[in-house]
Amino acid sequence: xxEITRMQFLRGDLKGDNVPFRPPWAIPEKYFIxxxxxxxxxxxxxxxxxxxxxxxxxxxxDFKRGGCDFCEDCLNVCETNALKKIxxxxxxxxxxxxxxxxxxxxxxxxxxxxxxxLPPWHIKANIDLNNCLSMNATICRSCGExxxxxxxxxxxxxxxxxxxxxxxxxxxGCGACFSVCPVQAIQLTAVPLKEVVA
Numbered sequence: 001x002x003e004i005t006r007m008q009f010l011r012g013d014l015k016g017d018n019v020p021f022r023p024p025w026a027i028p029e030k031y032f033i034x035x036x037x038x039x040x041x042x043x044x045x046x047x048x049x050x051x052x053x054x055x056x057x058x059x060x061x062d063f064k065r066g067g068c069d070f071c072e073d074c075l076n077v078c079e080t081n082a083l084k085k086i087x088x089x090x091x092x093x094x095x096x097x098x099x100x101x102x103x104x105x106x107x108x109x110x111x112x113x114x115x116x117x118l119p120p121w122h123i124k125a126n127i128d129l130n131n132c133l134s135m136n137a138t139i140c141r142s143c144g145e146x147x148x149x150x151x152x153x154x155x156x157x158x159x160x161x162x163x164x165x166x167x168x169x170x171x172x173g174c175g176a177c178f179s180v181c182p183v184q185a186i187q188l189t190a191v192p193l194k195e196v197v198a
Contacts, residue, residue, distance in 0.1 A: 020058070021121075023075075024120030025074075027084055037080055046073065064178075066176065087118075120172075124188070127164050131185040133182065134154065135164075143177035151171040
């Protein structure tokens with residue numbers, strides 16, 4: 001049986017498909033809503049004002065305001081571990097018992113001596129070529145110019161069309177391309193952190 005969180009139920013999102021984009025380094029959603037005290041410190045710390053107060057007072061990223069530069073200011077002010085670096089070698093394991101979620105998560109995600117951590121989040125961009133201006137005989141390379149990771153390149157096609165090509169592996173999901181696209185041809189998708197249930 002799939003566990004449905006209180007927030008999913010209240011949003012009418014029983015499948016868990018519409019989880020808001022949380023700040024970078026947010027722990028998985030079902031733990032995040034228990035750990036986050038809605039203190040607004042991450043909102044205040046965000047220099048670019050990308051983190052805003054969302055439903056229930058929980059913070060989320062508004063990519064319409066720009067892209068995240070992963071400065072770690074939000075991470076550094078979070079005192080509850082709702083935002084936390086998870087070691088890449090660590091295994092997020094959740095026990096099937098009636099213990100408190102906070103205790104479960106704290107016990108199963110022990111910091112290691114490793115310098116390698118999971119990415120700040122698992123968000124990836126996607127380009128809708130049908131709506132892209134560049135594919136419709138209009139000169140536009142806004143997404144490629146804003147991508148510091150150089151994950152978006154343009155291939156010239158017959159007729160002078162420059163097709164945007166996204167290197168999904170190079171994409172950090174920062175959202176810079178999303179905010180500058182004049183026709184909203186860029187979509188951002190969250191890939192949930194896989195959990196191993198013990």
